[in-house]
Amino acid sequence: MVQYLLEDSRVVDFVSHLQACKTVYAPHRKGTSSFAFAPVDDPTAVVLDYNRTLHSVKKYFLPPTETLLSFDLRTNEFTESEIVPCDAVFLGVHSYDLRAVHKLDHNFRQENPEKNYLRRREEAAFVGVSFEPDAFHFSGSVGIGSRDSSGFDVFLTRIAAGYILTAHTPVGQELVDGFVMPEYTGDLPVPPGFKQHIYVPQDKLSEVFEHSYRNDVWLETAEKCVGCGTCNLVCPTCYCFNVEDTVEITIDGGSRARTWDGCMLRSFTEVAGGEVFREESAARQRHRVYRKFKYISDRTGEPWCVGCGRCNQACTAGISIVSIVNRLVNDYDREVVETA
Amino acid sequence: MTNASRTPSAESRDLYLPVMAAITDIRKMTEFETLYEITLPGGAELGHQPGQFVEVSLFGMGEAPFSVSSSPTRKGSFEMGVRRVGMLTDVMDRMQLGEKIGVRGPFGNGVPVEKFKGKDVLIVAGGIGLVPMRSMINYVLDNRGDFDRLIICYGARSDGELLFTDELKMWADDPRVEFHVTVDHGSTAWTGHTGVITTLIPGLDLDMPQTRVLVCGPPVMYRFVLLALRSKGVAEENIYMSLERRMKCGVGKCGHCQINSSYVCQDGPVYHYPDLKGLQEAL
Amino acid sequence: MAKPRVGIFDFTGCEGCELNQLNFEDQLLDILGHVDIVEWREAMDGQVDELDIAFVEGSLSTPECITRIHEIRRKSKVLVALGACAVQGGVNAMKNTRPIEEVREEVYGDQKYLFPTLPALPLSAVVKVDFAVRGCPMTQIEFLKVFTSLVMGKAPIEPDSAVCVECKLKENECVVDKGMICLGPITRMGCGARCPTFGQYCNGCRGLVSAPNIEGMQEILVEKGLAMDEAWKRLQLYNANQLEGVQR
Numbered sequence: 001m002v003q004y005l006l007e008d009s010r011v012v013d014f015v016s017h018l019q020a021c022k023t024v025y026a027p028h029r030k031g032t033s034s035f036a037f038a039p040v041d042d043p044t045a046v047v048l049d050y051n052r053t054l055h056s057v058k059k060y061f062l063p064p065t066e067t068l069l070s071f072d073l074r075t076n077e078f079t080e081s082e083i084v085p086c087d088a089v090f091l092g093v094h095s096y097d098l099r100a101v102h103k104l105d106h107n108f109r110q111e112n113p114e115k116n117y118l119r120r121r122e123e124a125a126f127v128g129v130s131f132e133p134d135a136f137h138f139s140g141s142v143g144i145g146s147r148d149s150s151g152f153d154v155f156l157t158r159i160a161a162g163y164i165l166t167a168h169t170p171v172g173q174e175l176v177d178g179f180v181m182p183e184y185t186g187d188l189p190v191p192p193g194f195k196q197h198i199y200v201p202q203d204k205l206s207e208v209f210e211h212s213y214r215n216d217v218w219l220e221t222a223e224k225c226v227g228c229g230t231c232n233l234v235c236p237t238c239y240c241f242n243v244e245d246t247v248e249i250t251i252d253g254g255s256r257a258r259t260w261d262g263c264m265l266r267s268f269t270e271v272a273g274g275e276v277f278r279e280e281s282a283a284r285q286r287h288r289v290y291r292k293f294k295y296i297s298d299r300t301g302e303p304w305c306v307g308c309g310r311c312n313q314a315c316t317a318g319i320s321i322v323s324i325v326n327r328l329v330n331d332y333d334r335e336v337v338e339t340a
Numbered sequence: 341m342t343n344a345s346r347t348p349s350a351e352s353r354d355l356y357l358p359v360m361a362a363i364t365d366i367r368k369m370t371e372f373e374t375l376y377e378i379t380l381p382g383g384a385e386l387g388h389q390p391g392q393f394v395e396v397s398l399f400g401m402g403e404a405p406f407s408v409s410s411s412p413t414r415k416g417s418f419e420m421g422v423r424r425v426g427m428l429t430d431v432m433d434r435m436q437l438g439e440k441i442g443v444r445g446p447f448g449n450g451v452p453v454e455k456f457k458g459k460d461v462l463i464v465a466g467g468i469g470l471v472p473m474r475s476m477i478n479y480v481l482d483n484r485g486d487f488d489r490l491i492i493c494y495g496a497r498s499d500g501e502l503l504f505t506d507e508l509k510m511w512a513d514d515p516r517v518e519f520h521v522t523v524d525h526g527s528t529a530w531t532g533h534t535g536v537i538t539t540l541i542p543g544l545d546l547d548m549p550q551t552r553v554l555v556c557g558p559p560v561m562y563r564f565v566l567l568a569l570r571s572k573g574v575a576e577e578n579i580y581m582s583l584e585r586r587m588k589c590g591v592g593k594c595g596h597c598q599i600n601s602s603y604v605c606q607d608g609p610v611y612h613y614p615d616l617k618g619l620q621e622a623l
Numbered sequence: 624m625a626k627p628r629v630g631i632f633d634f635t636g637c638e639g640c641e642l643n644q645l646n647f648e649d650q651l652l653d654i655l656g657h658v659d660i661v662e663w664r665e666a667m668d669g670q671v672d673e674l675d676i677a678f679v680e681g682s683l684s685t686p687e688c689i690t691r692i693h694e695i696r697r698k699s700k701v702l703v704a705l706g707a708c709a710v711q712g713g714v715n716a717m718k719n720t721r722p723i724e725e726v727r728e729e730v731y732g733d734q735k736y737l738f739p740t741l742p743a744l745p746l747s748a749v750v751k752v753d754f755a756v757r758g759c760p761m762t763q764i765e766f767l768k769v770f771t772s773l774v775m776g777k778a779p780i781e782p783d784s785a786v787c788v789e790c791k792l793k794e795n796e797c798v799v800d801k802g803m804i805c806l807g808p809i810t811r812m813g814c815g816a817r818c819p820t821f822g823q824y825c826n827g828c829r830g831l832v833s834a835p836n837i838e839g840m841q842e843i844l845v846e847k848g849l850a851m852d853e854a855w856k857r858l859q860l861y862n863a864n865q866l867e868g869v870q871r
């Protein structure tokens with residue numbers, strides 16, 4: 001595969017070049033110290049050196065709120081909402097976020113393939129960029145390196161002079177065609193290391209979790225957790241949703257929409273009469289973490305957490321999924337491995 | 341894992357659009373429960389299995405899951421028994437003949453009827469649990485030759501809360517059915533058995549290896565029924581249970597119905613008991 | 624179908640919630656088309672014997688209020704509390720945390736014995752409240768939702784998750800990252816995370832979620848730099864009544 005050098009000074013040109021082909025979504029600054037994906041208007045506003053975006057690109061394929069249908073209460077008829085595919089380039093996506101998209105692909109395909117998500121997602125092209133792990137990233141522990149280019153159409157690897165650009169698919173080749181760059185023949189410096197780790201190989205996790213259902217960590221974490229649901233809402237592999245009808249004030253029509261929901265929220269399992277199936281905060285935390293490391297993993301053979309660090313960074317109570325997992329690993333080693 | 345990027349999604353479907361179906365009969369069963377007959381456009385078959393459910397939508401109110409109460413052998417329409425408990429069921433309660441509701445489904449796995457064929461079928465239904473079980477009961481009655489004995493244990497809180505009273509009489513009189521009914525608290529007019537549903541089980545004359553059990557009722561009931569079945573000597577692998585959880589999508593996407601690793605709307609609502617033992621949140 | 628007969632009432636409050644002061648514009652006309660407003664202190668005289676829906680603003684702080692709210696309850700099929708004062712006792716309830724004598728002294732000076740006051744009670748402390756429109760001032764979109772639901776004859780859905788949820792749905796930058804202290808994690812959503820969306824912290828005006836982890840929240844506030852009693856005061860601003868009996 002040919003490696004090109006995309007110099008820092010030409011990044012803006014490259015963004016403009018992509019814009020000439022398709023709509024481009026890329027990370028932008030948001031607020032005082034955050035980043036968010038947004039459609040590119042001004043190529044100079046694109047930021048490729050960022051730690052993580054508030055939400056992943058999931059928001060384009062599974063929007064935070066999505067109208068499923070609109071209804072007319074006078075005729076009792078409905079019209080379906082149009083699903084517009086994202087025929088666009090997603091520029092500056094980190095490896096873990098693309099991996100998360102692949103996981104969502106699985107969830108929305110299994111058994112009942114869902115048109116809404118799949119149609120939106122199928123035309124998307126991805127231009128990845130490597131990242132420098134900060135205090136929260138731990139994707140390396142779940143098999144996703146900071147320069148992992150798998151699944152990308154084009155990948156940019158950060159080096160001192162700019163980026164090494166590689167095209168990995170015909171679609172990627174098409175995207176870079178016509179944009180002239182020198183070939184890069186230099187070495188690839190060693191990637192920066194991760195600062196956070198899960199201290200067990202991925203394939204051992206299932207075994208650890210087999211043993212951890214009644215661990216004290218669930219109760220201990222529940223003392224600090226305020227049940228705000230933030231950790232679900234920022235997670236690129238969370239996909240649970242609620243569905244609700246809204247009626248217009250004129251009372252002649254309205255719409256049915258789905259909205260992101262999360263298993264950390266108490267109301268998530270509440271049924272008529274007020275019974276809550278997962279009432280204990282500890283049981284909810286356990287469910288969330290088991291969803292990331294056991295339940296789906298047992299069926300697919302992969303962790304369902306991509307190690308982006310969002311849940312930890314965003315939790316006002318400072319709850320860290322890595323600490324929880326490492327605690328389980330420790331207890332497992334002590335109670336099972338050492339006594340065996 | 342495969343990368344779905346740019347792979348055709350031709351096989352993907354509209355999962356959330358209902359079919360508009362007409363209410364073609366309404367029978368009030370008790371103060372709170374009503375039986376509805378629903379007819380799909382053109383009299384199309386729902387194509388369900390006993391134990392499956394549909395998502396009913398009333399625009400402006402939302403959707404709620406209801407079991408199909410009629411047997412697939414009864415053609416041209418299907419039935420649902422609905423208990424009035426909240427927003428959507430309140431509005432259903434006020435609906436009139438001919439009005440239309442949205443229907444999605446059938447969803448869920450349903451009863452694995454093959455496993456019951458040639459066997460003695462024991463149905464244990466508590467309260468509203470009779471609604472889905474009635475589909476299986478009538479299925480067995482309509483294919484009577486495929487099954488051996490049909491034993492029904494049904495419990496309600498009081499005689500005023502008994503559902504399908506006409507059918508209960510028919511089953512009681514039908515020599516092909518062994519029918520047992522109990523109420524927790526009988527009125528002065530009640531002459532039948534009094535006591536919770538588990539009190540019916542010890543007296544049953546069961547041919548153990550031959551019996552397949554199907555249980556459906558309110559969450560509190562399961563543990564006690566299991567105990568009673570176990571002390572009767574029923575093997576775990578011969579027990580099936582139908583569970584209920586909060587549901588939204590019905591198609592394994594929204595996450596609400598999950599118990600541990602299992603989606604009740606997809607892997608259930610009918611579970612083989614040995615499979616439930618790994619699901620700590622189930623019972 | 625006959626139009627629902629509606630009454631609107633107010634008690635002690637800051638008047639920030641009063642319906643006629645809210646900025647409903649053309650929506651107000653749509654609303655009025657669906658109901659008959661038969662009693663509205665501001666706009667009309669006279670009283671009626673029976674109401675389908677009573678909207679009540681303000682908290683209860685005098686014996687006279689108690690008599691009046693009982694009367695309203697008696698003649699109304701559905702009673703809806705409007706705004707933080709009516710729902711939680713509101714900012715008024717702050718005075719519950721100080722001896723009542725002291726408050727009376729401060730407010731009425733020498734004349735304190737002429738005006739017996741009670742702790743500022745939410746309506747639910749005295750009568751059954753069917754539904755609530757929360758917020759200070761009350762959340763307009765929630766009012767419209769509750770209103771449409773009632774006109775349609777369905778029970779409004781009361782949101783019971785944290786403001787953080789709506790904040791995240793909007794992909795706001797968390798104000799805690801800017802060094803602010805935010806009560807969003809245990810405050811009941813429904814306002815669309817109004818304050819954080821404008822870069823401000825949430826001070827809990829919509830009341831707490833059910834089953835809130837108050838000790839956990841206190842720990843967060845202290846962790847973010849508040850002293851224990853400051854943290855407690857912050858939590859109390861709108862929720863003194865709900866916090867009663869909770870260990871500090």
Ligand SMILES: Cc1cc2nc3c(=O)[nH]c(=O)nc-3n(C[C@H](O)[C@H](O)[C@H](O)COP(=O)(O)OP(=O)(O)OC[C@H]3O[C@@H](n4cnc5c(N)ncnc54)[C@H](O)[C@@H]3O)c2cc1C
Nearest residue numbers: 271272404405406407421422423426427428429585586587
């Ligand atoms: C597989 C299955 C089969 C069912 N079969 C029947 C049946 O045959 N007859 C019957 O009367 N009831 C049945 N139920 C229960 C029925 O779905 C609820 O009573 C109904 O959702 C209540 O809706 P509501 O709007 O009237 O109540 P509200 O309390 O206003 O409910 C609001 C929302 O909460 C959710 N919800 C509340 N209670 C339940 C619940 N128990 N289960 C799932 N979601 C809930 C729904 O999403 C509903 O839209 C079944 C439930 C499940 C899961």
Ligand code: SF4
Nearest residue numbers: 225226228229231315
């Ligand atoms: S973000 Fe933190 S406090 Fe909020 S629900 Fe998740 S773990 Fe609990």
Ligand code: SF4
Nearest residue numbers: 235305306308309311
């Ligand atoms: S669980 Fe946390 S670290 Fe893992 S993918 Fe979700 S947000 Fe990222």
Ligand code: SF4
Nearest residue numbers: 787790797798805807
């Ligand atoms: S700003 Fe407040 S409401 Fe928003 S996420 Fe942060 S803590 Fe929650």
Ligand code: SF4
Nearest residue numbers: 814818825826828829
């Ligand atoms: S963000 Fe908090 S303080 Fe602001 S309106 Fe909402 S609940 Fe009230």
Ligand code: FES
Nearest residue numbers: 590593594595605
């Ligand atoms: S009801 Fe949505 S996943 Fe089962």
